[in-house]
Amino acid sequence: MAVNDAIVGWKTITWGCHVMEPGNSVEFRTGDWRSQRPVVDKEKCIKCGMCWIFCPDMAYTQDDEGYYEADMEYCKGCGICAHECPKDAITMVMEEG
Amino acid sequence: MAKRVGVEVSIAIAEAVKLARAEVIPAYPITPQTHIVEHLSELVANGELDAEFIPVESEHAAMSACCGSSAAGARTFTSSSSQGLSLMSEVLYIPAPMRLPIVNVVANRAMSAPISIWNDHQDIMVQRDIGWIQTFAENGQEAVDLVLHAFRVSEDRRVSLPIIVNIDGFTLSHVIEPIEIPDQEEADAYIPPFKPKFKLDPKKPITMGPVGIPEVYTEAKVAHNEALKNSKKVILKAWKEFAEQFGREYHPVESYRTEDAETILVTMGSISETAMTAVDKMRDEGKNVGLVRIRLWRPFPGPEFRKAAGKAKVLAVIDRCLPPGALCGPVGAELRSLFYKIPGSPKIFSFVAGLGGRDVTVARFEEIVDKANKYAKKRPKELYEVIGVREK
Secondary structure, three states, rough: OOOOOOOOOOOOOHHHHEEOOOOHHHHOOOOOOEEEEEOOOOOOOOOOOHHHHHOOOOEEEEEOOOEEEEEOOOOOOOOHHHOOOOOOOEEEEEEOO | OOOOOOEEEHHHHHHHHOOOOOOOEEEOOOOOOHHHHHHHHHHHHHOOOOOOOEEEEOHHHHHHHHHHHHHHOEEEEEEEEEHHHHHHHHHHOOOOOOOOEEEEEEOOOOOOOOOOOOOOHHHHHOOOOOOOOOOOOOHHHHHHHHHHHHHHHOOOOOOOOOEEEEOOOOOOOEEEEEEOOHHHHHHHHHHHOOOOOOOOOOOOEEOOOOOOOHHHHHHHHHHHHHHHHHHHHHHHHHHHHHHHHOOOOOOOOOOOOOOOOEEEEEEEOOOHHHHHHHHHHHHHHHOOEEEEEEEEEEOOOOHHHHHHOOOOOOEEEEEEEOOOOOOOHHHHHHHHHHHHOOOOOOEEEEEEHHHOOOOOHHHHHHHHHHHHHHHOOOOOOOEEEEEEOOOO
């Protein structure tokens, strides 16, 4: 018999397929299908925060020194940050494997 | 007390929506529209109906707004037709699996091209599989009654599904008929206030309409389909209680002179009244002919139909929809599936008639019965035939 890959039964699925628990997306890693990752060159970075503003996934956070770094659990590798960076401090590199 | 008045069916439907105390009415006056939403907009503007009338920018937006207002817990109504209904199409698939009650009256009309504003069932057959409950009215009184019934059933927590009440464009929507319109007290007694099981509420946030990944989608669709099939019990109970309160009885299928009938005509919608006249005439001439009319189209009432027509020798099924490239029309195909390989079941012959506003007359029904009886002896080449089509 074929393996059933369903994770919920039709009798036990939530009513109307509603998600009853608010804010539960924090439980999921959504960046694991990324093909490229942004790498920040701190020599060039002027800490302007354009990457943080433009990131559509709000993946960037500021560290203690004021530099910005993307959370790889959520970064989709879209490259908008690299495109918007006024100092060309961000390079998109291929993900290995 | 209910009053019997001569009134255009569209106006009477709008009055029924008012009696049902609809709270949000998103609608777009695309051609062809009807007086249903026009009259409702007047009722709202005059302060006679306490509702939000949202003059949206398209039918697509109308159905989107319907989903939103129903999700927020408001009693929601809209109405559409033909091309406008098709413009809603993308959104029409959404509320049913999300279990959002909405009542939509569709004045059935033909689809372009060529451009037509006249009656047939092509517009709704395009939307056959949107997962809504669907009923078909025969006359103005039934249209009003089915609208009241629709609000009651749609919002019942055991159902919580959107409903389309189909009325034939022009033939019903634009004619004046004597119609008994209930008073407010009677309507209130039949339709309780809308208390949704879940609604969009900032105090208790939930997500409606999330992504259904492959590991979930099938189960979500089956859960909806089961809800749709199970809605029949509530639909029947609501008709029974309607009869007790208003004295007018409705069933999923209606039979007319079918006892001992060897050949049974099968219809949906307003042509059934002409079909009854045709049956009377043929009965007077000694022909064993009856009529079964389908009122509940989705969920399809299989057992009820078998009981009503299963003993006949021949079924002459009329589709008001040309099925391009298909083997036969949607009603014909449904009934062929219903009776497939059941021993002693009737022979089914499918006919397409009354396209784009062409009248189906008594003589046409006689022609259909004669042809079906002839085909019962000698099988036709095609699984359906277009009636009354001129060649040259």
